[in-house]
Amino acid sequence: MSSESPPLAAGTLVRVRQRTFLVESVLTAPEAASIVSLACVDDDAQGHRLDVIWEAEVDARVIPTGKSAIRPNPTPDDPKTFAAYLHAPLSQPGTTVLEKHRCAPQGAR
Structure with a gap:
């Protein structure tokens, strides 16, 4: 852990293992x-x-506030780009990412 990393406290995001x-x-x-x-x-x-x-821990590090854990650029995709991904068809015709992840109704088990 480097000396420049933010303080470790409850509510902080960290990268471990x-x-x-x-x-x-x-x-x-x-x-x-x-x-x-x-x-x-x-x-x-x-x-x-x-x-x-x-x-x-060998590679433990604190993720600074406002930074992404995975990408160096923390800027999210613009809404139009994300919407295009969300509504893009998957391998089965007529199925989108959104439809695939919808939950079944409460009574259907």
Whole structure:
């Protein structure tokens, strides 16, 4: 961890073990390593909990506020570009990304 990184505190986004996590709590003690409780924010492991010894993590880093965890340019796509992606057909005719991710009605199980 570099000395220029933002402070580690609850609510901070961090990159640990190739995933993005939200810091839930930081336990520190004089002359002891920090224990950090994390919750994953990646889509495929959302909510997964992890407790780490911050100083022992090989590639742990704090993501500065306003920065993207993945891309160096944090600017989001403009709405027209995103809408084109969202409504683009998938491999099956008549199916869009939006329709694929819709939930089934409450009664249908």
